[in-house]
Amino acid sequence: MRLALLAGGTGGAKLAAGFAGLLSPGELTVIANTADDDEFWGLLVSPDVDAILYRLAGMFNERSGFGVTDDTFHALSMLHRLGEPTWFALGDMDIGLHLLRSRLVHSGMRLTEAVADIAHRLAIDAAVLPMSDEPVRTRVLTDDGDLAMQRWFVEQKCAPPVRSLRYEGIEAAQPAPEVVQAVHDADAVVIGPSNPVLSIDPILTLLAPHLDRRRVIVVSPIVGGRSLKGPTVEMLRDLGEEPTTAGVAKHYASVAGTFVIDPVDTALQGAITALGMQPIVCDTVMADAEDERRLATDIARIVEGWVADGAS
Template sequence: DAEITVIGNTGDDFKVHGLHVSPDLDSVTYSLANIGDADRGWGLRGESWAALGQLGRLGAETWFQLGDLDLAMHILRTERLHRGRPLSEVTRDLTQRLELPVRLLPMTDQGVATRIHTTDGRDLHIQEYLVREACQPEIATFEFRGAERAQPGPGVLEAIRQADLVILAPSNPIISIGPILAVPGIRAQVAAATQAVAVSPIVGGRAVKGPAVAMLAALSLPISPGGVAACYADLIQLLVIDELDREGRSEVEALGIRTHVCDTMMVDTKAAARLAAAVLSAAGLSQAVAP
């Protein structure tokens, strides 16, 4: 069986009611542990909201919704971080408890915050922009605050160095993959990898999920696989694009990046398994992928 390591973005991490919340790490954990709410797209299946309701009654802000079950992860993470344990160690322990079938490594143990600078002069944490402001403010610039002082988390560079294949998942290339690549040493290690492949999160001129369209536009990049390829031009040899974007292959290939066309929409676990198999095949690797 293939050994899979996921390097998770911690640029979304922030404090909610004094708790250290790691949205991207938790989304990966809940999804791969098969306990996430697939219909809602975040959080835990069977969640309840009694604590959130009580917080609201007591006058607290409730724009970032933490469910009753979800609180357990944040309470334990915060308590262990306060005892001086690094995020990588805490993440390893919690994911082992949930029997995660992959190794999940935070990109760094140091604090990095993705910030959105808006055209009206505001400096917003990425979660404030995404959730509280519902992606409405116009973006001026992006910042990965603290990234220049951060170091790759334990095992991160080794995992990339030893990998037969590095896959940049179909996440937002700017705010999901970008913070990881901003940590000194990670981008260079991906560029030196045996083989690196990305899957485009732009399909038919639209983002599969989230505000990638507005963010590519803020960087004056085309809203197409070509815009995604421009973000990764020095890193990848192959970009997997959707069938709807077949006519745009030349835009990607002009950057010296090969393309592979297939159905990239992961509408269910079977579709996700087909995409994973297609990516491996396009990269010249043969591996059975269970749905």
């Protein structure tokens, strides 16, 4: 069974770890959002890609929610001493990865090739693909101005209400060829429980024409009316979308035929069916590695049924 997972750096990355522990080498491709990327001190930083890499390598810092376990911050301390703004906290080991990726890209590698090189060095069996080799950057329009995504998310702590989003560079970007091949070859494409407008929409803007709605499964990032991590509910509300599980189903109804919801949202099955989507109820909360594998197993069983029926 081959799966392609569209993922951001939190819920999607957790589900990637669950699938990686379940599937054989070569069966999982994770397609990562790169619209959150930015440059700090001349280094290309790719938060969603890196969160996926660190989780799959068993290095992710669960306590802080970003970066590498047991990292130190000596370089950041020196930058602070030298008068540099240090609101974006890069650990020393984290900087090591950014240095290597920046060198690989500057030497002529495509971003896809550079990420594959790093994944190989980290002994990751799954394919981790950036959504595009061209730069796309999310801009957040707020009452305080037009902000880079990381400045709004990290420095401003998501405080300014969001009036609109713009994916700068998306018109000139193309999905990486490996990404297109991965979704064509997959038995199913899974959209992880990541923020729909920040993490998934940039990927879908590029990739939607290549998707077969019948083979796309979405895992809701909202459970019982709240997002388990991050500003998903608040952002959807600010942008005029319904900030509920049913609202997320509406958001994805044109690209996905199956929608996975938590048991607390069982009453919404009828509303989801009315959108032309098949609701699937299973425990979607991933508090630890066991939960990640359990949810991955539940989704894999859905896909196995499709394969057995010849639906894919």
